Amino acid sequence: MKRHESVDPKIDRLVAALYGEMTDADRRDFDAQLKVDAALRTEWEELSGTRSLLADWEVEDRIPSFLVVEAGGRNRRASAAGWLEGFRDRFGSWFSVGGWVVAGAAAAVLLLALKGVELQKTDGGFQVNVGSRNRPVTRQTVDPLGTIPLQVSSNGDAGTSTAAYLTRDEFDKYSAAMLRMVSAYMNEYRGRRDQEIGAALRSLYGDINAKQSSQYADLLGKIDATRPADRIAHDFLRPMELGMSHADSLGPLLSPEDVEVGRNE
Amino acid sequence: MDALTDEQLVVLIQQGNINAFNNLSQRWETSLYRFIRRMMGNSEDARDVCQEAWSKAYQNIGSLRDGSKFRAWIHYIALNLCRDRFRSLKSKAIHSSYEEGGLETMPEGGGKAAQWATTRHVEQTSLKTLLDEVLTELPNEQRTAIVLREYQGFTSEEIAEITGVPAATVRSRIFYGFKALRRLLNERGISPTLPA
Numbered sequence: 056m057k058r059h060e061s062v063d064p065k066i067d068r069l070v071a072a073l074y075g076e077m078t079d080a081d082r083r084d085f086d087a088q089l090k091v092d093a094a095l096r097t098e099w100e101e102l103s104g105t106r107s108l109l110a111d112w113e114v115e116d117r118i119p120s121f122l123v124v125e126a127g128g129r130n131r132r133a134s135a136a137g138w139l140e141g142f143r144d145r146f147g148s149w150f151s152v153g154g155w156v157v158a159g160a161a162a163a164v165l166l167l168a169l170k171g172v173e174l175q176k177t178d179g180g181f182q183v184n185v186g187s188r189n190r191p192v193t194r195q196t197v198d199p200l201g202t203i204p205l206q207v208s209s210n211g212d213a214g215t216s217t218a219a220y221l222t223r224d225e226f227d228k229y230s231a232a233m234l235r236m237v238s239a240y241m242n243e244y245r246g247r248r249d250q251e252i253g254a255a256l257r258s259l260y261g262d263i264n265a266k267q268s269s270q271y272a273d274l275l276g277k278i279d280a281t282r283p284a285d286r287i288a289h290d291f292l293r294p295m296e297l298g299m300s301h302a303d304s305l306g307p308l309l310s311p312e313d314v315e316v317g318r319n320e
Numbered sequence: 321m322d323a324l325t326d327e328q329l330v331v332l333i334q335q336g337n338i339n340a341f342n343n344l345s346q347r348w349e350t351s352l353y354r355f356i357r358r359m360m361g362n363s364e365d366a367r368d369v370c371q372e373a374w375s376k377a378y379q380n381i382g383s384l385r386d387g388s389k390f391r392a393w394i395h396y397i398a399l400n401l402c403r404d405r406f407r408s409l410k411s412k413a414i415h416s417s418y419e420e421g422g423l424e425t426m427p428e429g430g431g432k433a434a435q436w437a438t439t440r441h442v443e444q445t446s447l448k449t450l451l452d453e454v455l456t457e458l459p460n461e462q463r464t465a466i467v468l469r470e471y472q473g474f475t476s477e478e479i480a481e482i483t484g485v486p487a488a489t490v491r492s493r494i495f496y497g498f499k500a501l502r503r504l505l506n507e508r509g510i511s512p513t514l515p516a
Contacts (some may be wrong), residue, residue: 062486062488062489062491062492063492066491066492066495067488067491068495069495070476070491070492070495071476072334073494074469074475074476076476076491101498101502101512102495102498104502104512105498105505105512106445106470106498107470107512108451108510108512109451109466109470109503111447111448111451112358112448112451112452112455112471112474113359113448114353114354114357116353116357116363116366118349118350118353119349119353119370119371120345120346120349121334121345121349121370121371121374121375122342122345123338123341123342123378124338179469181461214505219323303345
């Protein structure tokens with residue numbers, strides 16, 4: 056219930072005029088009185104001058120929001136925003152440029168895992184499995200040279216049929232290309248301070264090197280047995296481009312004819 | 321839903337539509353917060369009061385008969401919460417002043433040291449900060465009337481409904497509020513004049 060108070064009509068008119076709460080006729084009367092009443096004019100000027108300052112009283116705070124959320128129901132706007140803010144608070148530091156790379160890689164691995172793709176470390180490197188583990192997996196070996204028709208059976212055997220043979224020269228080129236590729240990756244990352252990648256590549260290289268070294272003699276024997284005429288032992292064992300080559304680890308492989316046993320110069 | 325009027329949204333809310341309430345709060349949250357912020361004089365209290373005002377509005381919107389008056393209604397709720405908060409702060413201040421040696425030890429009008437500090441203050445702070453300070457020194461009724469009229473855009477009649485006094489009284493409070501404001505600014509070396 057409103058209370059009734061006696062208010063000075065002059066004050067009432069001044070404020071009503073200030074905020075345009077007058078009829079046009081009242082406003083005309085007021086303006087006419089301003090011209091003849093000096094005291095009223097002074098009050099009017101003071102009032103208008105003070106009001107003009109209020110435009111500078113701004114509120115620049117961030118405005119808080121209020122949202123009603125149905126518990127466990129359809130409207131999840133507030134909870135989603137809260138989750139995002141919480142996530143940002145916790146993992147905000149991850150969202151640098153490098154952080155996005157890590158997050159992207161992690162997301163890719165997660166996606167692959169969900170799709171049934173499995174990355175498995177083997178004694179010779181890494182193997183990517185797609186689908187069920189029980190399903191037969193087709194293995195394909197990438198040919199870095201692009202010209203050598205290389206087929207490898209599941210146990211790494213180059214095969215004995217004439218349709219799937221390797222010459223020493225081909226094998227040499229292939230091995231060199233593979234090692235060049237690994238070497239190039241290592242050089243690329245050497246300058247970077249990414250120890251994990253470097254360690255992974257060194258491990259990968261070590262695995263490849265060990266695997267190839269162990270199978271080298273066997274493969275040579277098979278190649279020689281298939282095509283004895285292609286045997287060029289001295290060319291085959293040229294030093295590899297990496298610091299540690301097959302030549303270093305195995306030593307020169309010479310044919311029995313070239314070896315003089317017991318000779319000591 | 322953005323195209324709906326406040327009245328239509330209130331009807332939807334009263335039928336149980338939560339999204340309608342969120343739409344309505346989104347529509348008025350900036351305006352309401354600024355009102356509360358100007359009344360309370362600081363962000364921390366303003367945020368608390370604002371949150372409480374929306375919460376009370378949601379709880380009690382079923383009792384709002386005229387949806388077209390939602391904006392005045394939410395300001396009425398906020399104003400009452402501001403008053404409660406002032407009372408609480410005032411009792412805390414009195415309690416605190418007694419603990420520090422009693423009310424009689426508090427300097428009246430600031431004294432010479434306060435005046436010197438004020439002069440320096442004028443030099444160092446912007447007009448905006450100064451206004452923030454002097455407007456919070458106005459009596460609550462005068463500040464309420466000025467803020468609702470000047471910044472919230474309510475007419476004297478609407479303010480009369482929100483505050484429960486006649487419109488003429490609202491205008492009187494605005495007038496005397498401006499007088500007090502002018503005096504406070506003059507004390508700080510600012511002389512408001514009519515812009516040319």
